[in-house]
Amino acid sequence: MRPMRSLAALLILAALPAGAGEITAADATRLSHLVEQDCGSCHGLTRKGGLGSPLTREALDGQDRETLATIILDGMPGSAMPPWRPIMTEEEAYWIADYLLEAEK
Amino acid sequence: MKRALTLSSALLLCSALAAPLGATELRATGDLGVIVERATGSVLIIDQSEHAAIGRIEGLGDLSHASLVFSPDERFAYVFGRDGGLSKIDILSQKIVKRILQSGNSIGGAISDDGKLIAVANYEPGGIKIFDADTLDLVADIPAEGKALGLEDAPGRKFVFSVWDTGETRIVDMSGAEPRITTFAHVGEQPYDALVTDDGRTYIAGLFGEDGLAAIDLWDETPEPRRILPHYGRGQEEMPVYKMPHLEGWAKAGDQIVLPAVHHHEVLWIDSRSLEETGRTETYGQPVFAMARPGGRQVWVNFAHPLNDTVQVIDSMTHQIVGEMKPGPAVLHMEFTSRGTEAWVSVRDENKVVIYDTTTLQPIGEIAAESPSGIFFTARAHRLGL
Incomplete structure (x- = not known):
C-alpha cells in the first residue's frame, strides 16, 4: 500500500506546476x-529527545508520514508540541515528515 | 659590560614571548565569560572588556539547550549538555578538566551556595543527580517519576526542582550527611521552568498546562506552595508556544519581578513581596527571556520562533516599551555585563554575538561565534539561583 501511495504522491507532485506548494532546494x-x-x-x-519525544529513525520506526505531518500541523494536545499550521504549509509539514523518516541521523 | 646585559635581557625577552601566553602571564577572570556554540559542541571563552573571543573549548557533546554555572573562584565552569554530559572546564587553561556522561538526557543544573556540589536535572532517566564539584563523583541520586527541570540552588546547601509529568516540586537539603527531601505532590500542571529570587526566599515555577505560577516561600519553616496570577490569560486566546519561556533568566526590577507569560504575548509584573500582579506589558511575540539590566531600570525581552529576530526594552517604572532592536535572525539569549553597561546578544542564524550599549541601545561590537546560544559571564558565580 505504502509504495503505491508514495508513487501516487510523486505523480501528483510531478503534475503540479512549479511554485504551487512545491518544496524548492532553498525551502529544503x-x-x-x-x-x-x-x-x-x-x-x-541529535533528535534524541528532550521535553519533546525522540525523533530518531529508530524512535519513528513504523510511523507513517500522514501521522507525523498531522502532529506537526495540529500539535499534540496535552503536550508541549504546538500546532505549526499557523506558520507552515501542508507541503512543508509533509516534507519534514519525510525528512524525519528518511534522513540518516 | 652594560651592553652584554642588555643583550642577555633581550634574549630573555625573546624566549618569554615564545613561551605560551598562559605560562608567564597572570590573568584575572572577572571580565571573562563563556558562550555556548550549540551545534558544534563547543564553547567560546570571551573577554568582555576586549570585546573578543580568547579561545574555544571543543568536545562537549550535544549542547542544544546547554547551560553552565561557575565555581566560586570564577575559574571553572560546569557545562550541562543535552546528552547528559557534565563537563568541568578550566577557562584559564581553556581545557576540559573532567567530563562525564551522567544520564541519557538532561536539562541544566545548579551549583550549591558553598560551591561544593553540582546538581543536574535529568529527563531520562528522570530525576536529579548531585556531584562533588571537585571530582564530579556522584554524591546523591534522587530519581523522579518524570522529567526533572526548574532546578535551582537555594541558601543552606539546598536545591529545588520540579517534575514536568507529575507537577511536583521537591526541596533537597544537602546540609546534613544524607539528603533530606521535602516533596510537594502537585504545585500545578506541567511546570516547565523555575526561578529562585536573589534573596533566596522565593521559588517560582511556571506552569505550561494552566495559567498561573506556583510559588514556595523557602524561608518558611513549613513551606506550602501557593498559586500566583492564577488567571493571567483569562479571556485571551491561547497562542501556540514555539519555544518554551525561560524563567531562570528571571528579572527583578526594583521591588517587582518580571516574568514571561506562556501562551500569551506579554510579560507579567508582580510585586516581589506580596507576589500580586502589578501590571502587564504586551510584547512583540511569545517572550522567552525577560532579563533585568543590573539595577533593574530596564528589562530586555527576546522572543520565540518565528518572531525571534527582535529584542524589546521595557521601562520597569512605566512598563512601557522604550526600545526595539533587530539584532538578526534567531536571537537566543542575552547577558548583561555585571554593572549593566553592555548587553551581549546571541544571534544564532548569523553566527554572531552583538554587543549593545545599554544606554544608547546601539550596537558597539560583534564577535563571531558558531550558532551561539547561552552567554554566561563569570559574575554569575556570586549570585543565587543562576
Missing part, C-alpha cells in the same frame, strides 16, 4: 535548518 535548506535548530530546542539537536 530552510526546513532542515528549522528541524535541527528549532525543533531541536525540544527534541534535541
Whole structure:
C-alpha cells in the first residue's frame, strides 16, 4: 500500500506546476535548518529527545508520514508540541515528515 | 659590560614571548565569560572588556539547550549538555578538566551556595543527580517519576526542582550527611521552568498546562506552595508556544519581578513581596527571556520562533516599551555585563554575538561565534539561583 501511495504522491507532485506548494532546494535548506535548530530546542539537536519525544529513525520506526505531518500541523494536545499550521504549509509539514523518516541521523 | 646585559635581557625577552601566553602571564577572570556554540559542541571563552573571543573549548557533546554555572573562584565552569554530559572546564587553561556522561538526557543544573556540589536535572532517566564539584563523583541520586527541570540552588546547601509529568516540586537539603527531601505532590500542571529570587526566599515555577505560577516561600519553616496570577490569560486566546519561556533568566526590577507569560504575548509584573500582579506589558511575540539590566531600570525581552529576530526594552517604572532592536535572525539569549553597561546578544542564524550599549541601545561590537546560544559571564558565580 505504502509504495503505491508514495508513487501516487510523486505523480501528483510531478503534475503540479512549479511554485504551487512545491518544496524548492532553498525551502529544503530552510526546513532542515528549522528541524535541527528549532525543533531541536525540544527534541534535541541529535533528535534524541528532550521535553519533546525522540525523533530518531529508530524512535519513528513504523510511523507513517500522514501521522507525523498531522502532529506537526495540529500539535499534540496535552503536550508541549504546538500546532505549526499557523506558520507552515501542508507541503512543508509533509516534507519534514519525510525528512524525519528518511534522513540518516 | 652594560651592553652584554642588555643583550642577555633581550634574549630573555625573546624566549618569554615564545613561551605560551598562559605560562608567564597572570590573568584575572572577572571580565571573562563563556558562550555556548550549540551545534558544534563547543564553547567560546570571551573577554568582555576586549570585546573578543580568547579561545574555544571543543568536545562537549550535544549542547542544544546547554547551560553552565561557575565555581566560586570564577575559574571553572560546569557545562550541562543535552546528552547528559557534565563537563568541568578550566577557562584559564581553556581545557576540559573532567567530563562525564551522567544520564541519557538532561536539562541544566545548579551549583550549591558553598560551591561544593553540582546538581543536574535529568529527563531520562528522570530525576536529579548531585556531584562533588571537585571530582564530579556522584554524591546523591534522587530519581523522579518524570522529567526533572526548574532546578535551582537555594541558601543552606539546598536545591529545588520540579517534575514536568507529575507537577511536583521537591526541596533537597544537602546540609546534613544524607539528603533530606521535602516533596510537594502537585504545585500545578506541567511546570516547565523555575526561578529562585536573589534573596533566596522565593521559588517560582511556571506552569505550561494552566495559567498561573506556583510559588514556595523557602524561608518558611513549613513551606506550602501557593498559586500566583492564577488567571493571567483569562479571556485571551491561547497562542501556540514555539519555544518554551525561560524563567531562570528571571528579572527583578526594583521591588517587582518580571516574568514571561506562556501562551500569551506579554510579560507579567508582580510585586516581589506580596507576589500580586502589578501590571502587564504586551510584547512583540511569545517572550522567552525577560532579563533585568543590573539595577533593574530596564528589562530586555527576546522572543520565540518565528518572531525571534527582535529584542524589546521595557521601562520597569512605566512598563512601557522604550526600545526595539533587530539584532538578526534567531536571537537566543542575552547577558548583561555585571554593572549593566553592555548587553551581549546571541544571534544564532548569523553566527554572531552583538554587543549593545545599554544606554544608547546601539550596537558597539560583534564577535563571531558558531550558532551561539547561552552567554554566561563569570559574575554569575556570586549570585543565587543562576
